[in-house]
Amino acid sequence: MDISKNFFELFALPVSFQIDPIKLSERYLDLQKTLHPDRHAHLSDRERRLSEQYTAYLNEAVTTLKTPLPRAQYLLKLHGFDTASESSVAIDPVFLMQQMELREQLEEIPDQADPFEALDELSEEVEAMLARLRIEFEERYIAQAYEPAVALVRKMQFLEKLALEVENLEDRLDD
Known part of the structure; x- marks a missing residue:
């Protein structure tokens, strides 16, 4: 080998x-x-x-x-772009505000009348956002627009982390 x-x-x-x-x-x-x-x-x-x-x-x-996120990061690495560093690219403020709102939503879920339904809704929303970012990443990568692709990977990192936090909350609520 x-x-x-x-x-x-x-x-x-x-x-x-x-x-x-x-x-x-x-x-x-x-x-x-x-x-x-x-x-x-x-x-x-x-x-x-x-x-x-x-x-x-x-x-x-x-x-x-x-896995899509590590695969995207590796593709960019092959072209000389480091996406492992959290400060590798600035994130647009609108996206950051959206992330803050989603995290607030996550924090409020345990107090909901039906926290599992609220978790499902949030999970679906995050997955839909990730799906859109993956499509957009692929388009940028194919077009060799690597800088915008790096920014999309950074957004995917945020959303993957949020998806993990959603799963963790679900596990805690199951206990």
Whole structure:
């Protein structure tokens, strides 16, 4: 296995925001079988360590490509844009106000008459917003408009975090 390949090359997938999850999964399983440590137990320490490094690279690659936000971040990284830093791009104030309102909504949910219904509504709203951002990201990426694509990734980061907070609240309310 060649760890100098980018994640898309590793899985023989086109460098694109849209990927075939079945091909990704099939290729992952094929590579995983060839790299499994049990297959390398009889080899030297150096070769076993290399196998472990390959396996770690493979796992990082599949984790990155199977989820939209990390995949978008990786695509931009391939073009020299770092989206991991929270201060990598300014966020428009209208979006930030919207985020504050959504977070206030989230804080008020436990006091609602039917908190689970309110959670479902908020979750649907966040997912719809994420879906729109993913479509817009793909359009910008295809057009090679990387700076606007970076800004969209930053917005997706905010919404992914909010979606996780919604899930966490649901878990707490279930207890």
